[in-house]
Amino acid sequence: MSSIRESTATRLKVLSNREEEWNLRMEMVNSAQRFLVLTTYYFGNDERGGKMADALLAAARRGVRVVLVLDRFGQRLAQNLSRPSQRPWLQERLREIAEAGGLVVHYSPQSLRHRLVGGGVHVKIQVSEGGVAVFGSSNIAHHSFAQWNEVSLELEGDVVAHLLREACRFARLSDDEAVALAGFLPVPRVSAATRRLRYVREDPAGRSGRFFPFGTVHNRLTDELVNLMDSARRSLCIASLYCKPAPALKAALLRACRRGVDVEIFHSHRDSLGVTQFPWIAASIQYGSVLKAGARIYENRAGEHSKMLLVDDREVAVGSYNLEHAAHDRLIEAMIFSDDVETCEHFRALFETMRRNPGNAALTPVWLSELPLQLQVKRWLCRPLQRWI
Known part of the structure; x- marks a missing residue:
C-alpha cells in the first residue's frame, strides 16, 4: 500500500559524484557494529558488486546484523548485464553472507499476477547504526558507479528512522526486530537546524x-x-x-x-x-x-x-x-x-x-x-x- 510521511533531516547532502557515494556506502558497511540494512533492485556480477559483497560478508562475520534485499525479477534482469562466468561467483558470495548470519531476501510480490509481469521493489535504501541513510537511484553495480549518471541523498535526522522502517518492511522483518534495530540509531540533535521532507x-x-x-x-x-x-x-x-x-x-x-x-x-x-x-x-x-x-x-x-x-x-x-x-x-x-x-x-x-x-x-x-x-x-x-x- 501507499505511505506518505512528513519528516525532517538535520543534514541533507546531494550525492551525484559516483566515487563519493561509493566511498560513503563502503565506509558505512566497514564501520558498522550493530546492523547494516541495504535494499537494491539488483546486485551487479562485477567488481563493484564483488567489493560490496565482500564487505557485507566481513560485517556479518564480525557479528553485524546484515540485511540485504534484492528484487528477484531485477536480479534476473541484471544477469544480462554481466558475463556468464561471473554469475555463480555472486550466488556463492550471497550464500556465504547468509551462512555467516546475514539475511539475504529475494523480494517477490505476494500476488502471482504481479510476479508474472515483473513486479517487485525498486527502492534503494542503505542504513546503519551510525545514523546515516543513503536514498536514491543507485544499484550496487558497475553501471551505477562507473558509467551512468545517478543521484542519491545522504541523510541524517528523523527521516533515517523512517527509511530504516521502510527497508525492514521490504525485508519482511518482524515489527519487534525493526524496533530493536531502530533503537541503535543515535537520537537526532534537538538544537540542529532541520529541513522539512x-x-x-x-x-x-x-x-x-x-x-x-x-x-x-x-x-x-x-x-x-x-x-x-x-x-x-x-x-x-x-x-x-x-x-x-x-x-x-x-x-x-x-x-x-x-x-x-x-x-x-x-x-x-x-x-x-x-x-x-x-x-x-x-x-x-x-x-x-x-x-x-x-x-x-x-x-x-x-x-x-x-x-x-x-x-x-x-x-x-x-x-x-x-x-x-x-x-x-x-x-x-x-x-x-x-x-x-x-x-x-x-x-x-x-x-x-x-x-x-x-x-x-x-x-x-x-x-x-x-x-x-x-x-x-x-x-x-x-x-x-x-x-x-
Missing part, C-alpha cells in the same frame, strides 16, 4: 483492481508527481532512465507544455544499456507528441539513471521512480519531496551542469529520419507493447 512510497500490488493487468491502477505516488508537475509555472526539469510515462504523467507533461512551461527531459541514449534497445524504443514512441508540444529531450549516451523532477527551481522530488509504466503499475517506488531552498538550488545547478554536458545531446527535428531503417521497423512493431518494455 515528504516521503512518499507506493506499492501498486496493493492498489490494483481484481482484473490487473487490465483496468486502472491507483498510484498515490504517481498522483503526487502529477500534482507537482501541474504546479509548474516557469520550468519543469525531468531526469529518468527512459521517459515513457504512464498516461496520467504524460498528460501532466503535455499540460505543462500548453501552459508555456519550459519542459526539459534528460534520459538515456538507445545504446546506454548495451544489451538491448527495447526500453529506448518504447520511450521513443512518445517523442513525437512531446516534442510537438514544445518540450526538449536530451539523450545521454553513457546513461542517465537518476530520477529527479525539479519544478520552478522551488520544489524537487528525487528517489527511485522512473517516468515509465513499470513504476506506476508494477514496482514499489519511493520519492522524497523537498522545497528547501538550499536543496533546490543544488538541483538547479545539477540540471544546469547536465545541459552543458557534451554527453547530453538534444534531439533535433530530423531525429526520426536519421534512425536506421531496422530500428524504425522495430519502433513500429513495438508500439502495441510499449507498456511492457
Whole structure:
C-alpha cells in the first residue's frame, strides 16, 4: 500500500559524484557494529558488486546484523548485464553472507499476477547504526558507479528512522526486530537546524483492481508527481532512465507544455544499456507528441539513471521512480519531496551542469529520419507493447 510521511533531516547532502557515494556506502558497511540494512533492485556480477559483497560478508562475520534485499525479477534482469562466468561467483558470495548470519531476501510480490509481469521493489535504501541513510537511484553495480549518471541523498535526522522502517518492511522483518534495530540509531540533535521532507512510497500490488493487468491502477505516488508537475509555472526539469510515462504523467507533461512551461527531459541514449534497445524504443514512441508540444529531450549516451523532477527551481522530488509504466503499475517506488531552498538550488545547478554536458545531446527535428531503417521497423512493431518494455 501507499505511505506518505512528513519528516525532517538535520543534514541533507546531494550525492551525484559516483566515487563519493561509493566511498560513503563502503565506509558505512566497514564501520558498522550493530546492523547494516541495504535494499537494491539488483546486485551487479562485477567488481563493484564483488567489493560490496565482500564487505557485507566481513560485517556479518564480525557479528553485524546484515540485511540485504534484492528484487528477484531485477536480479534476473541484471544477469544480462554481466558475463556468464561471473554469475555463480555472486550466488556463492550471497550464500556465504547468509551462512555467516546475514539475511539475504529475494523480494517477490505476494500476488502471482504481479510476479508474472515483473513486479517487485525498486527502492534503494542503505542504513546503519551510525545514523546515516543513503536514498536514491543507485544499484550496487558497475553501471551505477562507473558509467551512468545517478543521484542519491545522504541523510541524517528523523527521516533515517523512517527509511530504516521502510527497508525492514521490504525485508519482511518482524515489527519487534525493526524496533530493536531502530533503537541503535543515535537520537537526532534537538538544537540542529532541520529541513522539512515528504516521503512518499507506493506499492501498486496493493492498489490494483481484481482484473490487473487490465483496468486502472491507483498510484498515490504517481498522483503526487502529477500534482507537482501541474504546479509548474516557469520550468519543469525531468531526469529518468527512459521517459515513457504512464498516461496520467504524460498528460501532466503535455499540460505543462500548453501552459508555456519550459519542459526539459534528460534520459538515456538507445545504446546506454548495451544489451538491448527495447526500453529506448518504447520511450521513443512518445517523442513525437512531446516534442510537438514544445518540450526538449536530451539523450545521454553513457546513461542517465537518476530520477529527479525539479519544478520552478522551488520544489524537487528525487528517489527511485522512473517516468515509465513499470513504476506506476508494477514496482514499489519511493520519492522524497523537498522545497528547501538550499536543496533546490543544488538541483538547479545539477540540471544546469547536465545541459552543458557534451554527453547530453538534444534531439533535433530530423531525429526520426536519421534512425536506421531496422530500428524504425522495430519502433513500429513495438508500439502495441510499449507498456511492457
